[in-house]
Amino acid sequence: MLKLYAKKGLLVRLSYLAISLVVWAGTLGGRLFGSRAVVLCYHGIRDRKADLFRRQMKAVSQRVVQLEELGDCSPRGFAKPSVVITFDDAFENLLTNAMQALEQLRIPASVYVVTDCVGEMPGWLQGSGHRDENEYLMSEKQLRVLAANPMVSIGSHSHTHPRLACLDRDGIQDELTLSRNALEKMTGQGVKVLAYPHGSYNGMVSGVAQMCGFSQRLTLDERMVHVGCADGEIGRFSMEPDAWMIEFRLTTDGAYSWLYYFRRMIRSCEKLLGK
Amino acid sequence: MLMESGPNVVFKTIKMRLKRIFAKEAHIVLRYEQGNAGIRLMSGVAYKEYAHLSDIPVEDIRQIGETIGDQQAEKMFHLFEQGATFWLIDIEKKVVGYWWSIPGKLLKQWYIPLEDGDVVFYSAMVLPEWRGHSISPAVLIQIIEKKMPKNISVYLDVETWNESAIKAWLKAGFVQLGAYPAIDRTSSAGSC
Numbered sequence: 001m002l003k004l005y006a007k008k009g010l011l012v013r014l015s016y017l018a019i020s021l022v023v024w025a026g027t028l029g030g031r032l033f034g035s036r037a038v039v040l041c042y043h044g045i046r047d048r049k050a051d052l053f054r055r056q057m058k059a060v061s062q063r064v065v066q067l068e069e070l071g072d073c074s075p076r077g078f079a080k081p082s083v084v085i086t087f088d089d090a091f092e093n094l095l096t097n098a099m100q101a102l103e104q105l106r107i108p109a110s111v112y113v114v115t116d117c118v119g120e121m122p123g124w125l126q127g128s129g130h131r132d133e134n135e136y137l138m139s140e141k142q143l144r145v146l147a148a149n150p151m152v153s154i155g156s157h158s159h160t161h162p163r164l165a166c167l168d169r170d171g172i173q174d175e176l177t178l179s180r181n182a183l184e185k186m187t188g189q190g191v192k193v194l195a196y197p198h199g200s201y202n203g204m205v206s207g208v209a210q211m212c213g214f215s216q217r218l219t220l221d222e223r224m225v226h227v228g229c230a231d232g233e234i235g236r237f238s239m240e241p242d243a244w245m246i247e248f249r250l251t252t253d254g255a256y257s258w259l260y261y262f263r264r265m266i267r268s269c270e271k272l273l274g275k
Numbered sequence: 276m277l278m279e280s281g282p283n284v285v286f287k288t289i290k291m292r293l294k295r296i297f298a299k300e301a302h303i304v305l306r307y308e309q310g311n312a313g314i315r316l317m318s319g320v321a322y323k324e325y326a327h328l329s330d331i332p333v334e335d336i337r338q339i340g341e342t343i344g345d346q347q348a349e350k351m352f353h354l355f356e357q358g359a360t361f362w363l364i365d366i367e368k369k370v371v372g373y374w375w376s377i378p379g380k381l382l383k384q385w386y387i388p389l390e391d392g393d394v395v396f397y398s399a400m401v402l403p404e405w406r407g408h409s410i411s412p413a414v415l416i417q418i419i420e421k422k423m424p425k426n427i428s429v430y431l432d433v434e435t436w437n438e439s440a441i442k443a444w445l446k447a448g449f450v451q452l453g454a455y456p457a458i459d460r461t462s463s464a465g466s467c
Contacts, residue, residue, distance in 0.1 A: 169388065203302060203432075203458040207386040210453065221300075233301075233456055264300065268292060 017247060020255040030253025035075035036224040037065065037082040038252050041195075041236040044091030044132050045098045049241035054101040056241060057085075060252050066108035067193065067216065068153055070230035081224060081254045085109040086236065088157055088195055089122060090143065092136040102151065112157035112195035112218070113143060115182040124161040124197075140186055147187035155193035156180055156214070163200035172205055176212040192216060195236075206233060223260045235260065288403055299435050302457055304386050305449035307419055307429040314447050316413045317366075322374075324422065325361040328352055335363060338370040342402060354398075357381060364401070364414050372401035374415060385430075386455040392427040399431075411440075412447040432458075 027033060045053050057064075060083045065073055067084045076082065085102070087094055090113040102109055117123050119139035125132060138146065147154045158164065159178040167175065176194065183191045192215045196205065199220025209217050215231050223235025237251050250256060325331050328351060331339075339351075351361065358381045362374040375398040379389030389395070401411050419429050433440050435454060445451065 168383070201456060202384065203386045203455040204384040206455045207453075210455075232454070272292075 013247075016256070016259070017244075017250070019258060020250045023258050024250050024253055024255035027254065030080040030255060031078050033081040033224060033254040034077045034079040035227060036254060037070055037073075037084055037227050037230075038224055038254055038257075039067065039084040039086060039218065039234060039236040040239040040252070041218070041220065042085070042087045042098075042239055042241070043089055044093050044135050045241055046093060046131075046135075047097060050097035050101070052241040053098055055245070056239075056243075056248050057101050057105050057107055059245070059249060061105040061107055064107045066151075066153060067110050067230070067234075069108075070225065070227050073227040075227055081252070082227060083252050086195065086218065087111045088197075089114055089132075089161075090118075090138045090157070091132065092138050092142065095138070095142060095146075099146075106151070108151045108153075110153045110155055110193065111138075111146065112155045112193070113138070113179075113183060114157045114159070114161045114197070115179045115186075116160045118143065118182075118186075122161070143186055147189060153193070154183060154187050154189070154191070155195060155216075155218075156183055156191055157195045158197045161197040163198050164196055164205040165200040165202045167205075169204060169208060172208040173212065176209055176214070180212060180214075193218065196220070199236075201233070221260055222256055222263075224254050224257050287406070300456060301435045301454045302386070302432040303435055303441055303454055304430060304432050304452045305441075305444050306452055307448060308450050309448045314409060314413050314416055316417055317408065317410065319366045320371075320410060320414065321365055322414050322418065323363045323365075324418075325363065326355075328355050331361070331363070335365075335370060339363070339373070342370050342400075362414070362418060364410060366405070371405045372399070372410060372414075374399050374411070374418070376418075379430075384458050386432070386458065387430075387452065389430070390428065392424065394423060394427060394429050396429065396431045409443055409447075412443050416447055 024030060063080060064083045064085060067086065070082070070084065073082065085107060087098070087109060090111050094111065101107075114122070114124075114137065117137050119137065121134060121136055122132065143154065146152050156176065156179040158175045159182070160175065162175065164172050164175065180191050192213065194209050194214040194216070195218040201217070201219060206217060216234055217232065218234050218236050220238060221233075221235040222237050225234045237256060239248065239251065243251075354375060355361070357377065359375050359377040362376065363370060364372040364374070374396055376394050376396045379385065379393035379395055380391050382389065382395055385395060396415060399411050415431075423429060431444070431449070433444060435441070441451075
């Protein structure tokens with residue numbers, strides 16, 4: 001569902017919604033997914049979206065868990081999937097527009113930091129015309145305060161936010177070790193989680209990340225994770241505060257996970273046809 | 276030994292494709308440690324080594340085209356250009372499968388770091404009607420034992436859905452090093 005809410009046309013969005021509704025009904029409103037978790041991936045929360053974000057968090061507040069705890073969670077039986085909240089890039093606007101809602105609702109969250117751009121505007125977005133191009137990222141001091149909050153965990157989002165699958169082995173290793181070392185120095189805590197920038201990874205990226213000590217690696221594949229075995233590549237669902245509420249509810253109930261299998265089927269057919 | 280045919284092969288192929296879509300999208304990386312004397316090459320099975328496309332006899336090229344399709348056969352040209360070696364498997368002069376191998380130093384991307392002399396075997400294929408007879412592991416063990424220097428490491432990867440293949444490789448003397456996403460995965464997010 002990468003970029004689904006903002007970038008897809010209305011027709012595509014409605015078609016996805018219709019299929020997801022069928023999946024939702026077929027899985028008894030997501031109650032067959034009690035042994036799984038949906039990991040949501042947000043970026044910045046802009047000023048005008050704070051209320052929408054709070055509304056989304058209220059809808060799932062009872063079933064949010066921390067990513068690092070997923071491995072120790074027990075399946076919830078006949079229940080909707082657990083939810084994990086993650087934020088990529090560590091935008092400063094999270095502190096003003098997201099943290100208050102999260103703290104009030106006692107919702108844990110994880111933030112993934114691009115260590116080369118701490119306290120600056122996102123270097124990888126400059127000149128792209130992206131709406132977050134001029135938003136600031138958190139400073140070192142802000143990150144240190146955030147890391148001290150027991151409800152928040154900090155992870156790596158690489159050093160400069162490149163497409164890791166396009167780098168050679170040494171380039172990937174530099175990105176990951178520089179980022180991990182900077183974060184460990186900054187927060188005084190070990191860093192075990194990596195969110196792949198742009199969701200870009202392959203076997204070599206994963207291999208290097210494992211060697212660098214990242215036991216949990218977050219992708220942007222729309223795939224739920226089984227609670228109790230949450231190591232390795234973990235799928236996430238891109239989310240925006242201004243997604244339709246029905247889209248948000250269906251996503252957090254696991255109804256959009258058909259997209260992952262659909263994409264794999266398309267890839268498999270393409271391979272079969274030799275494309 | 277009888278080869279399978281007809282609906283059985285179609286059923287097996289469809290089952291394999293569905294398994295591939297719904298199983299965890301990961302590859303197991305294996306390294307050869309010690310051969311298993313229990314795995315023997317069946318009588319009639321032979322293999323030939325080709326380092327250049329021009330070395331392959333015309334009759335074999337024709338059969339490869341029939342076996343894997345002309346479009347796939349064209350890709351062979353590029354693999355040879357990259358420095359790969361082609362291992363053709365036949366039974367009584369009829370092509371039943373193949374292996375590709377490449378020196379580790381020529382591989383741009385691999386799951387784990389490779390030493391200069393290491394060799395990676397990949398893109399194996401055995402025709403559906405000849406599967407289930409351990410032709411692939413038996414041929415590979417022969418190649419490693421007879422054609423490869425003793426002081427190098429030999430690697431291959433298998434998709435995790437293919438449990439029977441993983442079991443066969445472990446039985447053949449390979450050890451499992453870890454699980455990784457595919458090297459050539461091409462999603463909109465994963466590609467360059």
